[in-house]
Amino acid sequence: MDREAESAAMRREAFILDLWQAIARQDAHELARFFTVDAQILWPNSGERFDLPGYLRANCDYPGQWSGQVERIAEDGSYSVARVWSAEGLASRAVTFYQWRNGKILQMTEYWGEIGPAPDWRKGLSLS
Numbered sequence: 001m002d003r004e005a006e007s008a009a010m011r012r013e014a015f016i017l018d019l020w021q022a023i024a025r026q027d028a029h030e031l032a033r034f035f036t037v038d039a040q041i042l043w044p045n046s047g048e049r050f051d052l053p054g055y056l057r058a059n060c061d062y063p064g065q066w067s068g069q070v071e072r073i074a075e076d077g078s079y080s081v082a083r084v085w086s087a088e089g090l091a092s093r094a095v096t097f098y099q100w101r102n103g104k105i106l107q108m109t110e111y112w113g114e115i116g117p118a119p120d121w122r123k124g125l126s127l128s
Contacts, residue, residue: 012077016098017070019105020082024068026060035105042109055108064088083115091115 015034022031032052041055042048050058068084071093078098085091092112099107117123 009075009077013073015103016073016077016080020068020070020080023059024066024084026062026066028056028060031056031059035108036101039105040107042107043112044109045112064090068094 019031019034022034035052035055037052039052039055041050041052043050048058065087066084067087068082070080070082072081074080077100080096080098082094082096083091084094091114093115095111097109098105
């Protein structure tokens with residue numbers, strides 16, 4: 001990887017880490033700076049599609065205190081994987097895909113899943 005590509009990858013990584021900190025803090029003002037004004041945010045698990053004001057409200061009004069840790073970021077900044085948990089101990093993993101325009105997020109698609117052991121009914125199937 002040449003220096004320019006390496007520098008761009010480091011900027012995207014820092015951008016995504018900062019984004020996730022703003023998400024966990026539920027800081028609407030800070031969070032808005034990461035997106036284009038016409039951004040679309042998709043949550044396929046629940047069938048929701050937000051414009052930027054709708055996403056800011058959904059994220060920032062989400063109940064509870066949250067924290068998280070980004071586990072992986074694709075070198076090209078196309079996706080990230082984060083572990084997210086609440087003060088109450090609920091744990092989830094988010095896989096987020098990004099589309100970029102002029103250094104900001106044009107579209108963000110997030111898939112969420114609970115972190116935990118397989119349910120008992122599936123353990124009994126001896127699939128692994």
